[in-house]
Amino acid sequence: xxxxxxxxxxxxxxxxxxxxxxxxxxxxxxxxxxxxxxxxxxxxxxxxxxxxxxxxxxxxxxxxxxxxxxxxxxxxxxxxxxxxxxxxxxxxxxxxxxxxxxxxxxxxxxxxxxxxxxxxxxxxxxxxxxxxxxxxxxxxxxxxxxxxxxxxxxxxxxxxxxxxxxxxxxxxxxxxxxxxxxxxxxxxxxxxxxxxxxxxxxxxxxxxxxxxxxxxxxxxxxxxxxxxxxxxxxxxxxxxxxxxxxxxxxxxxxxxxxxxxxxxxxxxxxxxxxxxxxxxxxxxxxxxxxxxxxxxxxxxxxxxxxxxxxxxxxxxxxxxxxxxxxxxxxxxxxxxxxxxxxxxxxxxxxxxxxxxxxxxxxxxxxxxxxxxxxxxxxxxxxxxxxxxxxxxxxxxxxxxxxxxxxxxxxxxxxxxxxxxxxxxxxxxxxxxxxxxxxxxxxxxxxxxxxxxxxxxxxxxxxxxxxxxxxx
Amino acid sequence: xxxxxxxxxxxxxxxxxxxxxxxxxxxxxxxxxxxxxxxxxxxxxxxxxxxxxxxxxxxxxxxxxxxxxxxxxxxxxxxxxxxxxxxxxxxxxxxxxxxxxxxxxxxxxxxxxxxxxxxxxxxxxxxxxxxxxxxxxxxxxxxxxxxxxxxxxxxxxxxxxxxxxxxxxxxxxxxxxxxxxxxxxxxxxxxxxxxxxxxxxxxxxxxxxxxxxxxxxxxxxxxxxxxxxxxxxxxxxxxxxxxxxxxxxxxxxxxxxxxxxxxxxxxxxxxxxxxxxxxxxxxxxxxxxxxxxxxxxxxxxxxxxxxxxxxxxxxxxxxxxxxxxxxxxxxxxxxxxxxxxxxxxxxxxxxxxxxxxxxxxxxxxxxxxxxxxxxxxxxxxxxxxxxxxxxxxxxxxxxxxxxxxxxxxxxxxxxxxxxxxxxxxxx
Numbered sequence: 001x002x003x004x005x006x007x008x009x010x011x012x013x014x015x016x017x018x019x020x021x022x023x024x025x026x027x028x029x030x031x032x033x034x035x036x037x038x039x040x041x042x043x044x045x046x047x048x049x050x051x052x053x054x055x056x057x058x059x060x061x062x063x064x065x066x067x068x069x070x071x072x073x074x075x076x077x078x079x080x081x082x083x084x085x086x087x088x089x090x091x092x093x094x095x096x097x098x099x100x101x102x103x104x105x106x107x108x109x110x111x112x113x114x115x116x117x118x119x120x121x122x123x124x125x126x127x128x129x130x131x132x133x134x135x136x137x138x139x140x141x142x143x144x145x146x147x148x149x150x151x152x153x154x155x156x157x158x159x160x161x162x163x164x165x166x167x168x169x170x171x172x173x174x175x176x177x178x179x180x181x182x183x184x185x186x187x188x189x190x191x192x193x194x195x196x197x198x199x200x201x202x203x204x205x206x207x208x209x210x211x212x213x214x215x216x217x218x219x220x221x222x223x224x225x226x227x228x229x230x231x232x233x234x235x236x237x238x239x240x241x242x243x244x245x246x247x248x249x250x251x252x253x254x255x256x257x258x259x260x261x262x263x264x265x266x267x268x269x270x271x272x273x274x275x276x277x278x279x280x281x282x283x284x285x286x287x288x289x290x291x292x293x294x295x296x297x298x299x300x301x302x303x304x305x306x307x308x309x310x311x312x313x314x315x316x317x318x319x320x321x322x323x324x325x326x327x328x329x330x331x332x333x334x335x336x337x338x339x340x341x342x343x344x345x346x347x348x349x350x351x352x353x354x355x356x357x358x359x360x361x362x363x364x365x366x367x368x369x370x371x372x373x374x375x376x377x378x379x380x381x382x383x384x385x386x387x388x389x390x391x392x393x394x395x396x397x398x399x400x401x402x403x404x405x406x407x408x409x410x411x412x413x414x415x416x417x418x419x420x421x422x423x424x425x426x427x428x429x430x431x432x433x434x435x436x437x438x439x440x441x442x443x444x445x446x447x448x449x450x451x452x453x454x455x456x457x458x459x460x461x462x463x464x465x466x467x468x469x470x471x
Numbered sequence: 472x473x474x475x476x477x478x479x480x481x482x483x484x485x486x487x488x489x490x491x492x493x494x495x496x497x498x499x500x501x502x503x504x505x506x507x508x509x510x511x512x513x514x515x516x517x518x519x520x521x522x523x524x525x526x527x528x529x530x531x532x533x534x535x536x537x538x539x540x541x542x543x544x545x546x547x548x549x550x551x552x553x554x555x556x557x558x559x560x561x562x563x564x565x566x567x568x569x570x571x572x573x574x575x576x577x578x579x580x581x582x583x584x585x586x587x588x589x590x591x592x593x594x595x596x597x598x599x600x601x602x603x604x605x606x607x608x609x610x611x612x613x614x615x616x617x618x619x620x621x622x623x624x625x626x627x628x629x630x631x632x633x634x635x636x637x638x639x640x641x642x643x644x645x646x647x648x649x650x651x652x653x654x655x656x657x658x659x660x661x662x663x664x665x666x667x668x669x670x671x672x673x674x675x676x677x678x679x680x681x682x683x684x685x686x687x688x689x690x691x692x693x694x695x696x697x698x699x700x701x702x703x704x705x706x707x708x709x710x711x712x713x714x715x716x717x718x719x720x721x722x723x724x725x726x727x728x729x730x731x732x733x734x735x736x737x738x739x740x741x742x743x744x745x746x747x748x749x750x751x752x753x754x755x756x757x758x759x760x761x762x763x764x765x766x767x768x769x770x771x772x773x774x775x776x777x778x779x780x781x782x783x784x785x786x787x788x789x790x791x792x793x794x795x796x797x798x799x800x801x802x803x804x805x806x807x808x809x810x811x812x813x814x815x816x817x818x819x820x821x822x823x824x825x826x827x828x829x830x831x832x833x834x835x836x837x838x839x840x841x842x843x844x845x846x847x848x849x850x851x852x853x854x855x856x857x858x859x860x861x862x863x864x865x866x867x868x869x870x871x872x873x874x875x876x877x878x879x880x881x882x883x884x885x886x887x888x889x890x891x892x893x894x895x896x897x898x
């Protein structure tokens with residue numbers, strides 16, 4: 001019997017199998033600094049058939065694996081020790097675009113923004129737009145049920161995936177589709193989207209494409225207090241306006257972005273800005289703009305500017321979308337949270353987060369989807385300073401407990417991964433977690449796919465007996 | 472498993488700027504070698520991990536895998552244009568390569584090339600021989616030979632200019648009011664693209680610059696620095712600083728994007744040298760790409776040159792110097808010239824100094840989409856302001872039987888000025 005590296009090399013070619021520790025080093029983490037897990041092998045299949053053959057070989061060898069897109073995840077989701085990493089970055093063909101049917105079929109390694117680029121000539125776009133869309137892949141988006149600023153109006157990945165072909169960890173290839181009005185059966189696609197790589201490996205995805213709106217108005221409102229900005233965000237939605245996006249950035253974030261090549265002209269002396277976009281039919285659009293401006297002014301906005309052209313609009317968005325990366329200017333390490341809280345409680349919760357930050361002497365930079373209450377407190381810190389690192393982690397726990405206590409949840413779009421698995425038991429009763437384990441068993445009875453994610457391992461009976469689960 | 476040498480473990484070397492990387496991955500899609508080789512070890516984010524591990528001793532500098540991935544970097548710095556955190560990737564790579572070069576000999580071909588470029592007489596002889604050989608037309612005949620030799624011949628053949636272009640002359644009427652400018656001759660530019668250098672001088676003069684000579688100038692040192700030979704690079708930099716100081720020029724005009732990027736960074740190169748750091752800073756702030764100087768002056772419109780042109784941005788102009796619109800302003804000053812868009816014009820062509828001779832296989836893989844995009848544009852002329860790109864794309868076009876020709880933007884502007892001059896003289 002041949003050894004696994006040889007067998008995998010025979011499938012994908014030796015150049016696409018990494019086994020030396022030096023070459024695996026760069027695959028030890030995703031985009032959330034702080035978590036390192038060492039895979040035993042990395043394999044990069046280039047075709048659908050190669051993916052299936054790889055998964056079947058791993059099934060025969062009873063080896064655990066982790067599917068990985070571009071490694072832009074923010075929850076440590078694509079990491080595990082001693083697994084075979086299946087990198088899907090070579091699977092980046094857009095198989096078809098159907099302008100009339102407003103859909104496209106893509107391989108999992110297609111970069112999110114490439115899909116929109118391919119749809120642009122038809123006046124269409126792919127609506128879910130995670131801030132990492134210039135790098136992240138559709139396969140990863142499906143695994144994490146990714147969101148993005150425009151999900152406030154258009155919905156998350158789940159709402160835009162029509163079907164997927166998946167190779168299950170046991171090697172079977174299945175087609176998952178959403179049951180229609182007249183179809184029956186369980187919504188397996190709904191279960192698969194957001195399963196964080198624990199249910200199998202995506203071979204292709206059929207996505208919905210969205211017509212570009214007739215008109216778009218992008219506004220930047222600037223505030224002298226975070227509290228005013230948060231109240232304005234809440235008031236806009238309460239007034240019955242559904243913006244396409246409603247984002248809040250605080251002073252620390254503005255500073256980082258304005259120091260970068262993505263400087264967007266955000267006012268450096270503002271305590272917070274709201275980036276507000278309304279879109280849709282031209283009729284009535286400017287009424288929405290007037291209403292948003294009025295509400296912002298009533299909440300204390302100093303100035304509200306509207307992007308004058310597509311270039312300015314793109315700059316305003318680029319600044320927001322690259323804010324996470326720009327945090328590297330502040331400090332070398334970064335803790336990121338992804339809690340969702342009731343929008344009406346944004347202002348008091350942000351005040352409490354600021355208190356926690358001050359007490360723990362850490363630098364919290366807020367940049368988040370205010371419209372749907374999806375907070376992203378970013379904490380840049382120096383991980384080489386054990387005292388600071390301990391304070392950061394303590395603060396992160398406090399922030400998370402606060403959000404849970406206020407009726408929120410632990411992840412809006414980044415997934416549970418490694419980073420939030422410790423909070424699952426706070427959020428769900430044991431019976432719910434057991435139900436999740438049983439659902440997983442239906443897809444991956446041996447629990448070899450992305451071991452140690454989503455449900456804490458001790459919650460699942462027989463978990464510890466599963467190979468590769470000891471993470 | 473992990474190659475930890477005891478000696479390496481002891482030393483933790485600084486890698487200033489690497490701490491800015493938070494691993495966001497926004498650089499991945501900007502990287503030509505990642506897109507070509509599809510492995511993060513060949514991406515900016517991956518290489519930063521490797522460089523950090525080398526610096527802190529977690530990886531041995533003798534590890535062949537690590538060196539392979541670092542050697543494969545084109546140094547195009549497209550990642551810097553994508554990086555929200557401002558990681559100075561080019562500087563990290565130079566520092567790491569400098570440290571690596573101290574431990575292992577560079578390949579023979581690299582050492583040979585660097586030696587020739589560091590010696591003015593040898594360089595002059597080599598370039599003269601190359602021109603004589605080019606004149607035999609043998610390089611053009613053999614340009615389609617397979618492999619590295621064939622590509623090198625095609626590069627040489629692509630530098631040939633028509634008699635009309637080589638002998639172009641007109642009286643550039645300018646008033647010199649925009650200040651004194653000294654041009655960098657450049658090794659390859661003066662050696663193989665002399666008509667482009669003359670075009671540079673004439674177009675600057677037309678646009679009101681007074682040209683002065685900077686005698687004693689040398690190779691800019693970019694090839695040396697990028698290969699890890701920082702000490703030779705520093706020596707050459709000092710000679711250039713002194714030469715241009717003597718010229719008393721207000722601006723140093725450079726028509727080679729790679730050399731311009733290098734000379735703008737003499738400040739960084741000599742920051743640790745107390746005797747030279749101030750002089751280096753004073754020098755670097757005077758350095759301009761020729762297109763920057765021309766754009767600042769308008770540039771003056773020329774005679775009609777009805778031709779379709781695509782512009783391909785040299786990496787060291789777009790990413791290294793962040794100069795994007797001035798070359799377009801140069802082309803826009805030419806009446807009748809129609810600039811058509813080039814898909815992925817901001818992507819590297821795979822030239823990267825002497826990379827195409829050292830890593831021919833990857834270089835060709837990076838070049839292939841560029842040639843396809845040029846063909847798809849249907850334009851017969853590719854404008855790009857760097858000798859490496861001119862030869863890389865030029866050779867690729869020759870070998871693929873493409874009809875397009877590669878020219879420096881100032882050559883096109885110069886042709887336009889020559890037409891205007893000829894038209895005026897007939898009046």
